[in-house]
Amino acid sequence: MSTVAATPSAVAITRPLDLDRTAYALTNVHRDAPAVAVSGALARSLLASALHSRGSAALEPATGIAVFTWGQIASMAPASLGPVYRVVPARRPPHTPCCAYCGHWKGEHDDPGAPTACTRYRLHIGPARYAMPDSDSVTYAWVRRLGRTRVVFQITKPSEHFPGGTLVVHRYPEIGDGPVEFCAHFLVVEPKLRGAFLARARAHVAGEPRRATGGER
Incomplete structure (x- = not known):
C-alpha cells in the first residue's frame, strides 16, 4: 500500500x-x-x-x-x-x-465515480447492450451506454489481494468529450458473495426481471 x-x-x-x-x-x-x-x-x-x-x-x-x-x-x-x-x-x-x-x-448522479450516490440516481449494472468475451484476468464483462459514453464493467478473477475479485468500471467518452477514465469506480467483492454477485450481473445483462436477481446493486 x-x-x-x-x-x-x-x-x-x-x-x-x-x-x-x-x-x-x-x-x-x-x-x-x-x-x-x-x-x-x-x-x-x-x-x-x-x-x-x-x-x-x-x-x-x-x-x-x-x-x-x-x-x-x-x-x-x-x-x-x-x-x-x-x-x-x-x-x-x-x-x-x-x-x-x-x-x-x-x-x-449516475456517475461510476460516485459509488455512494443514492439509489434513486445510482448507476445500475443493467440492462446492458452486450456482454464481452472473458479474458485472462476478467471473469465477466459487459457494456452500457450513458449518453455518448460507453461504460465498461468488469468482474475480475480472484487474486491474492482480492480473493473475491473486484468490480472495475471504465468510462470511454466519444472523441472530444474528455479523456478515458480507467477504474472510474473500483469495488472489492467479498469472497462469500462472489457467486451471487456474478449471477446477478449475468442476469441483468440477460435482461431478466429485477425480482429474479434481487434488485439493483
Missing part, C-alpha cells in the same frame, strides 16, 4: 467523513488537467472507494486539503497503482442543486 501526504504536516485519515467541506476542487495529480469542482459528497465517495481498495489518504487539518490514492490492483496490472487525487476546499458553484437524498450535485 502506498503512502500519500498533502503537506509535511498532513495526518493519515481512514474515514470518508474526514472530508467535511461542502465543495472541493478535484485534480488527478498524474494528469495535466484543470481542477474540477465537485460536491463534498462526491469527494467522500471517491475517498471511500480508495480506502476500500486498500489505498491511503492524508489530510492537512489547517487547510482541509487531502490527497488519496487507490491501492495496488494486483489482478489487473501487478505493481501498478490506481489514480492519486488531490482535493482542495472550494466554494460551491452557483446553480448547482444538491440531491436531498445523498448530497451529490444533480450533474454527479
